[in-house]
Amino acid sequence: MSQLIHIQPLEPNGGIPSPRPATQGCASSACGKMSDAKDLADDIWEKVKDHPCYSEEAHQYFARMHVAVAPACNIQCNYCNRKYDCANESRPGVVSERLTPEQALRKVIAVANEVSQLSVLGIAGPGDACYDWEKTKETFEQVAKVIPDVKFCLSTNGLALADCIDDIAKMNIDHVTLTINMVDPEIGAKIYPWIFFENKRWTGIEASRILHERQMLALELLKERGILAKVNSVMIPDINDTHLLEVNRVVKEKGAFLHNIMPLISDPAHGTHFGLTGQREPSHQELMALQNQLADGTKLMRHCRQCRADAIGLLGEDRGQAFSMDKIPETLEYNPANRASYREIVAQERGEHLEQKKSAEKKLAELEAKPTILAAVVSKQGGRINQHFGHAQEFQIYEVSPYGVKFISHRKIPLYCAEGNGDDQRLDSIITALEGIQAVLCARIGDCPREKLEKAGIEVNVDYAHDWIESGLSSWYAARFSKENRRIA
Numbered sequence: 498m499s500q501l502i503h504i505q506p507l508e509p510n511g512g513i514p515s516p517r518p519a520t521q522g523c524a525s526s527a528c529g530k531m532s533d534a535k536d537l538a539d540d541i542w543e544k545v546k547d548h549p550c551y552s553e554e555a556h557q558y559f560a561r562m563h564v565a566v567a568p569a570c571n572i573q574c575n576y577c578n579r580k581y582d583c584a585n586e587s588r589p590g591v592v593s594e595r596l597t598p599e600q601a602l603r604k605v606i607a608v609a610n611e612v613s614q615l616s617v618l619g620i621a622g623p624g625d626a627c628y629d630w631e632k633t634k635e636t637f638e639q640v641a642k643v644i645p646d647v648k649f650c651l652s653t654n655g656l657a658l659a660d661c662i663d664d665i666a667k668m669n670i671d672h673v674t675l676t677i678n679m680v681d682p683e684i685g686a687k688i689y690p691w692i693f694f695e696n697k698r699w700t701g702i703e704a705s706r707i708l709h710e711r712q713m714l715a716l717e718l719l720k721e722r723g724i725l726a727k728v729n730s731v732m733i734p735d736i737n738d739t740h741l742l743e744v745n746r747v748v749k750e751k752g753a754f755l756h757n758i759m760p761l762i763s764d765p766a767h768g769t770h771f772g773l774t775g776q777r778e779p780s781h782q783e784l785m786a787l788q789n790q791l792a793d794g795t796k797l798m799r800h801c802r803q804c805r806a807d808a809i810g811l812l813g814e815d816r817g818q819a820f821s822m823d824k825i826p827e828t829l830e831y832n833p834a835n836r837a838s839y840r841e842i843v844a845q846e847r848g849e850h851l852e853q854k855k856s857a858e859k860k861l862a863e864l865e866a867k868p869t870i871l872a873a874v875v876s877k878q879g880g881r882i883n884q885h886f887g888h889a890q891e892f893q894i895y896e897v898s899p900y901g902v903k904f905i906s907h908r909k910i911p912l913y914c915a916e917g918n919g920d921d922q923r924l925d926s927i928i929t930a931l932e933g934i935q936a937v938l939c940a941r942i943g944d945c946p947r948e949k950l951e952k953a954g955i956e957v958n959v960d961y962a963h964d965w966i967e968s969g970l971s972s973w974y975a976a977r978f979s980k981e982n983r984r985i986a
């Protein structure tokens with residue numbers, strides 16, 4: 498097991514992780530190019546290395562915040578009813594606090610002072626960031642004057658992107674997400690009842706044809722300007738699920754950097770068209786099967802958490818409630834010290850993490866042919882197995898084989914341990930969420946959930962508490978399949 502040095506979680510009131518002794522890792526942020534970046538040119542790596550959505554490793558260290566300054570939208574998606582945040586880039590939830598650009602600036606300063614992991618400011622609605630461009634632009638301009646090193650990111654359906662591409666390029670925005678659910682207008686007509694374009698409302702196949710053409714144009718323009726384009730696609734069973742293979746082919750050809758397939762959310766309680774008409778969501782297995790089919794196509798994003806348009810924090814956590822406008826002072830000054838110290842710590846941590854990954858790969862490669870298995874890890878942050886089972890709200894799913902340790906997805910679960918007591922009903926839901934998973938690795942677990950998991954045929958292991966995920970998984974896998982301890986998976 499490696500040294501038990503790890504990034505401490507932030508206290509709810511912010512602060513930076515405790516300084517700790519230097520490790521064997523490299524202290525330079527230019528060094529430590531991680532495994533998900535093996536094939537990237539240096540200039541691209543510079544753009545993505547601290548972006549929690551564009552780099553899988555970065556999401557273990559860096560946080561994003563969204564400011565909900567863009568409420569207007571120019572299309573209608575059948576999975577959205579506008580009472581909620583934009584479902585293209587967020588999960589439907591409670592109505593957001595809509596902000597003016599001035600309020601957004603105050604909020605960004607407050608967050609940057611307290612959330613030292615903050616690296617990206619995104620505008621993801623709650624409508625469309627390009628259609629509501631004046632507010633998006635003004636927000637970015639104001640923030641750039643005060644916090645010049647924060648990266649800007651925006652999310653759009655693409656219909657209006659061509660109208661603001663010059664501004665986007667001028668403002669040094671390196672990251673744009675386009676939601677593209679189809680490249681065939683006949684399929685589009687089942688997803689979009691109407692669009693608003695050139696002062697006119699369009700419906701049916703004509704609406705989807707225009708949207709498709711504008712989305713393709715948007716991809717071309719982004720490529721021309723050297724701006725990284727991530728494509729989000731909502732997987733809608735029996736409507737565009739198999740078609741997403743074609744979408745993937747086309748967006749890859751048009752230069753998309755990353756493709757993120759997100760499962761449809763269609764809870765009837767949200768009142769969307771799909772929710773009310775019984776359109777089902779895809780299962781974990783269906784999503785995973787589609788992602789596996791695309792594994793050789795455009796680089797895939799598998800760690801998306803479908804966050805809200807006002808989300809704040811590491812992916813998977815939302816500290817938005819702590820930063821509502823009523824809690825933010827009228828005047829405040831930006832203090833860069835916390836973010837700067839945190840970056841130094843992360844640079845060292847990443848160096849060590851890289852070394853650990855390499856030795857984990859080596860250990861696995863030395864094994865004879867062994868089965869590929871799926872394991873769930875419970876992790877707070879920092880790429881470590883460092884959370885108590887009862888405190889987890891998601892599992893990180895990894896595939897382990899002699900070819901290495903690969904992140905596959907995350908699965909949301911209900912909190913097992915609320916106010917010190919375990920909840921049996923929730924444990925049943927947690928076991929259901931573990932379908933297809935052979936083992937759970939966590940920092941600690943109580944006797945009762947351990948027994949129940951084992952009864953359900955799921956191995957539980959706490960021997961690698963606080964170890965790096967790859968290192969812990971490879972050691973566990975090697976021990977499980979070593980000659981002295983041979984077991985059948």
Ligand code: CLF
Pocket residue numbers: 549550561562563586587617618619620621650651652672674727757800801802803804812
């Ligand atoms: Fe926000 Fe989106 Fe930028 Fe990330 S989210 S605008 S690219 S900073 Fe990220 Fe959230 Fe998934 Fe979006 S996890 S919903 S992909």
Ligand code: SF4
Pocket residue numbers: 570571572573574576577578579582583584585622623624625654
């Ligand atoms: Fe809703 Fe976003 Fe679609 Fe607009 S683009 S209708 S806000 S999901």
